[in-house]
Amino acid sequence: MKCTRCKQKAVVALPSHNAGFCPSCYLEYFKRQVEKAIKAQNMFSFEDKILVAISGGKDSLALTLQLKELGYNVSGLHIDLNIPESSAEVRKTVEDFCTLQSIPLYVLEMKKEGLSIPEVKKRLSRPICSACGQIKRYHFNLFAKEKGFTVLATGHNLDDEVARLFANTLRWDIDYLSDQGPVLKEEQGFVKKVKPLYRLTEFETANYAFLKGINYSYKPCPFSKGASFTFYKKLIASLEQEQPGRKLNFYETFLKQGQKPFKLAASRKNSPLNACSRCGYPTSGEICGVCRIKELLAC
Amino acid sequence: MKVILQPEEKEIILPKIKSVRALLNKLNLYPTQALIIRNGELLTPDEKIYPKDTIIVRQITSRG
Ligand code: SF4
Ligand SMILES: [Zn+2]
Numbered sequence: 001m002k003c004t005r006c007k008q009k010a011v012v013a014l015p016s017h018n019a020g021f022c023p024s025c026y027l028e029y030f031k032r033q034v035e036k037a038i039k040a041q042n043m044f045s046f047e048d049k050i051l052v053a054i055s056g057g058k059d060s061l062a063l064t065l066q067l068k069e070l071g072y073n074v075s076g077l078h079i080d081l082n083i084p085e086s087s088a089e090v091r092k093t094v095e096d097f098c099t100l101q102s103i104p105l106y107v108l109e110m111k112k113e114g115l116s117i118p119e120v121k122k123r124l125s126r127p128i129c130s131a132c133g134q135i136k137r138y139h140f141n142l143f144a145k146e147k148g149f150t151v152l153a154t155g156h157n158l159d160d161e162v163a164r165l166f167a168n169t170l171r172w173d174i175d176y177l178s179d180q181g182p183v184l185k186e187e188q189g190f191v192k193k194v195k196p197l198y199r200l201t202e203f204e205t206a207n208y209a210f211l212k213g214i215n216y217s218y219k220p221c222p223f224s225k226g227a228s229f230t231f232y233k234k235l236i237a238s239l240e241q242e243q244p245g246r247k248l249n250f251y252e253t254f255l256k257q258g259q260k261p262f263k264l265a266a267s268r269k270n271s272p273l274n275a276c277s278r279c280g281y282p283t284s285g286e287i288c289g290v291c292r293i294k295e296l297l298a299c
Numbered sequence: 300m301k302v303i304l305q306p307e308e309k310e311i312i313l314p315k316i317k318s319v320r321a322l323l324n325k326l327n328l329y330p331t332q333a334l335i336i337r338n339g340e341l342l343t344p345d346e347k348i349y350p351k352d353t354i355i356v357r358q359i360t361s362r363g
């Protein structure tokens with residue numbers, strides 16, 4: 001196979017774009033997709049102070065590196081979950097990466113916050129991943145606000161987004177559908193959130209990470225058994241195989257035609273949030289979810 | 300040929316496979332579900348592979 005742009009030997013084939021790329025043209029393609037996402041969705045400018053949520057997987061590291069190489073003002077935040085089988089190794093991967101790339105990195109230790117994830121798992125009856133996700137979102141948001149970051153960027157890719165959209169659509173979940181998209185505006189105490197990799201698949205970020213020589217962690221979390229949307233991702237992979245380009249089209253058409261009506265419907269039915277009486281975090285109840293978890297662990 | 304499956308780091312020997320596409324089919328993978336690596340280089344599905352090759356099949360899955 002030859003590179004679609006320069007006719008040299010291709011190393012990445014992308015049926016969804018009916019294209020193949022040599023290493024340097026692939027990196028150019030990847031960069032342009034990220035630039036296009038940032039511009040089309042008005043994500044941020046060179047004046048913004050951007051905080052990247054770095055989990056240590058290929059997506060968050062690829063995102064951090066690409067944003068830095070585009071010249072944006074980026075810092076990383078890693079959350080150490082204190083999971084014995086994985087956290088230390090993952091943290092080291094992130095620290096080494098940021099040192100190598102000269103990217104400022106902050107690390108928040110959940111143990112210090114009284115939220116060691118294995119402890120939370122022991123005490124909580126609901127699935128740990130929902131609590132863990134809530135705890136991470138809470139700290140990313142709070143940290144960004146406290147330190148004066150104007151945008152929080154996460155490494156969610158097209159596969160993550162499509163799987164979520166698919167699941168939300170199967171349930172016609174108005175709240176979730178109204179809230180889904182590559183940009184969540186700053187509002188009611190939440191920092192602006194963006195997903196600059198939303199046009200790129202997991203396969204595409206993996207190729208980028210490989211060609212850039214990024215050493216990422218694929219150590220799985222021991223609690224990730226029923227990891228999010230695995231089954232839907234399989235279904236969608238079969239669909240994409242039959243109809244290359246379907247994923248991106250499904251998602252982009254939602255953004256163009258579906259997102260607004262769902263936002264409108266949700267705003268009619270939901271009341272505004274108030275501040276948590278303990279910590280001030282925006283919540284629909286009196287006490288926010290994370291403060292409730294802390295309370296449970298304290299007793 | 301020798302095939303190394305990642306992330307499990309499991310080694311298997313597969314005889315009589317002549318292309319990346321055939322290898323992917325054999326392993327029940329779509330081309331966009333794994334990186335196929337030989338001597339540190341990525342291979343597209345149309346590439347030929349040979350009995351003395353060592354091939355890494357790195358499956359792509361997000362961590363939680
Ligand atoms: S798999 Fe679940 S528990 Fe593990 S890091 Fe992800 S969200 Fe947290
Ligand atoms: Zn090229």
Ligand SMILES: [Zn+2]
Nearest residue numbers: 276279288291
């Ligand atoms: Zn609170």
